[in-house]
Amino acid sequence: MTFRARHLLGIEPLSPPEITSILDLADSYVDLNRRTIKHSDALSGMTQINMFFENSTRTQSSFELAGKRLGADVMNMSMQTSSVKKGETLIDTALTLNAMRPDLLVVRHPSSGAVNLLAEKVNCAVLNAGDGRHEHPTQALLDALTIRRAKDRLHRLTVAICGDIAHSRVARSNLILLGKMENRIRLVGPATLMPAGAAEFGCEIYEDMREGLKDADVVMMLRLQKERMDGGFIPSEREYYHRWGLDADKLAHAKPDAIVMHPGPMNRGVEIDGTIADDINRSVIQDQVEMGVAVRMAAMDLLARNLRAERGRALAEGTYV
Ligand code: NCD
DSSP, X not given: OOOOOSOBOOSTTOOHHHHHHHHHHHXXXXXXXXXXXXXXXXXXXXXXXXXXXXXXSHHHHHHHHHXXXXXXXXXXXXXXXXXXXXXXXXXXXXXXXXXXOOSEEEEEESSTTHHHHHHTTOSSEEEEEEETTTBOHHHHHHHHHHHHHHHSOSSSOEEEEESOOTTOHHHHHHHHHHHHTTOEEEEESOGGGSOTTGGGGTOEEESOHHHHHTTOSEEEEOXXXXXXXXXXXXXXXXXXXXXXXXXXXXXXXXXXXXXXXXOSOOOBXXXXXXXXXXXXXXXXXXXXXXXXXXXXXXXXXXHHHHHHXXXXXXXXXXOOO
């Protein structure tokens, strides 16, 4: 295994072999998850704390199941009722939890960079479950695994990432990962939802959906992130759907075997037509959810191995605290 890091904070620091080793291990967890008995003891005896400062359905339940299937003791902090509401800072909350000696902390936070900051203050492994508009590494890894299994490769594919790119950590982590693996990436959407400097990532930018989808192997739709908008980004939802919503007519411009992805939660009839989202011949949206559990198991398993090795070294040197 080539993955040696202490934390999983983003895709940015990962090398292509590290990405591949996480995905390879995740493949074996897909098999385990399809069995009736889904237990492994990779995290046996370890404590995992999930801290979600933002709402989540898929990511939180997926991290919880992943930890439980690997045998960890999993605790979900309810941030709505925690002392954060009394004004405690993120760092104080983290230091308090750190004193309880968790081994893995899974953190989602609305501010970009908050999870990196927290990782500097604790002794355990930290996994970023999404920070602001910055990164969402396990989402990009689960998307990569979904693509690799559907297309039998993860290179030289044309991937169209469509919609609200500017507010999306999913888009950011995906374009970093897919770029590292040498794919051709197109960003498609209204100019108001394109991040500044998008072209510097080496992607092609399209405002017209039909042109942007032409001959694409993968069509990745994104949610309109209204909670991150302060007005004026789109004309109206109706107009947005007309121009950038994925429907059969627009999808017909992609390759006949193109797959359709969406990280969820979906706004049916805003960024995607419900019939396409449910079409099992095109949509891999449910596969993405399945791959999510396996990828999170793989990531936590690898971090736990590194943590054990690090503690073993510190014990041998007499520096373990
Ligand atoms: C995404 C997120 O939270 O960044 N969802 C997810 O993790 N599945 C995308 C979104 O909220 O639109």
